[in-house]
């Protein structure tokens with residue numbers, strides 16, 4: 030096993046990069062920052078550190094009268110964050126092991142070596158005075174809730190009765206949620222295989238994703254084993270997808286709308302579905318699964334080769350070529366087909382042939398403020414003005430894509446944000462600007478909870494002009 034001191038040193042470096050504005054995923058993938066053999070350990074430690082960074086910074090301010098040099102500060106705050114993290118945080122070391130290893134980490138780097146005794150003394154003082162220091166630190170809301178102050182203030186303004194629950198939910202470790210591929214298997218068949226292999230699971234709530242019981246496909250696993258080790262991953266029996274995200278395809282292609290689409294297909298129309306912001310393809314593949322299932326139920330199965338494209342066509346757009354590769358990988362694992370185009374969805378001239386769509390999904394780029402459980406760096410990376418700026422971009426995309434929808438077609442606008450300016454505000458502005466848009470019932474704002482991420486969705490029907 031790799032020495033903890035090595036992992037602590039690399040974690041401090043990784044977190045310092047995050048605080049300078051780089052996403053944790055980007056930093057972890059950068060071999061010049063985190064060596065590949067340290068990656069898994071550094072990821073687990075970084076998650077725990079980022080979840081406790083507000084408290085760690087406040088403690089460091091109380092413990093050191095002057096701000097230490099950046100590398101020393103990063104290591105000290107990293108160690109403090111781990112000393113205050115929950116026992117199940119992925120950093121379950123005894124206090125003394127952590128302190129000793131942090132001191133060893135300091136000694137092994139030229140930029141921190143001369144401060145090793147300072148780090149040692151400061152951390153040991155923390156252990157002696159922990160209760161008093163933490164009580165004092167909690168006077169700062171940033172320390173108490175481990176989010177930036179502007180974020181706390183905004184949540185309090187927008188959700189006066191729920192803001193504390195939301196901030197607490199952001200601190201939780203998410204479970205691994207799967208979407209069973211009902212075009213390939215059934216819930217009972219997949220569950221039987223999980224049981225055989227001793228994988229603990231519980232069914233996610235089908236009422237949450239608003240679909241009939243026989244089309245419900247969410248399963249949460251208590252532990253998070255490596256996904257590829259789960260049965261039949263390679264042959265596409267399931268995908269990893271949060272429960273709130275599963276609500277997107279089930280609301281756009283609801284049971285009742287799918288029935289209409291099947292009738293339309295019987296009348297000889299090819300059904301056209303657009304996923305405008307598609308990578309890595311989680312929702313594209315779910316849309317396809319629902320179409321496959323609905324056509325199979327109707328006795329019009331789409332089984333293979335030439336049948337694909339007979340009743341429906343799915344187009345997936347993505348502006349980022351690297352991310353678009355992931356759509357192809359997911360389609361191929363699930364043995365599905367879609368037309369993938371690398372382009373700016375809002376620039377219709379670059380990709381649209383003028384044939385209208387029956388259904389459009391705009392899973393828009395956003396601040397990701399709803400997926401802080403899975404990406405604990407997000408809260409420290411965002412700036413106060415970001416949500417409003419993203420809201421403007423989303424409205425412009427929504428407006429452009431509206432033109433591609435046929436009359437009586439449906440569009441679902443979704444974001445994984447909990448800020449109003451990337452949800453309800455965009456919906457209202459869009460409705461005000463488009464007399465032919467009618468809002469249909471949809472889930473709206475999903476606040477993050479133990480069961481799922483934070484998410485927003487609004488469903489529109491296009492009425493005759």
Ligand SMILES: C[S@@+](CC[C@H](N)C(=O)[O-])C[C@H]1O[C@@H](n2cnc3c(N)ncnc32)[C@H](O)[C@@H]1O
Nearest residue numbers: 306307308309310311312347348373374392394
């Ligand atoms: C929220 S993610 C989509 C997640 C995806 N729907 C899924 O469920 O797997 C938003 C995606 O939109 C892409 N994107 C951002 N701006 C875009 C644009 N103008 N046109 C097309 N894609 C865009 C981003 O690169 C990102 O991959």
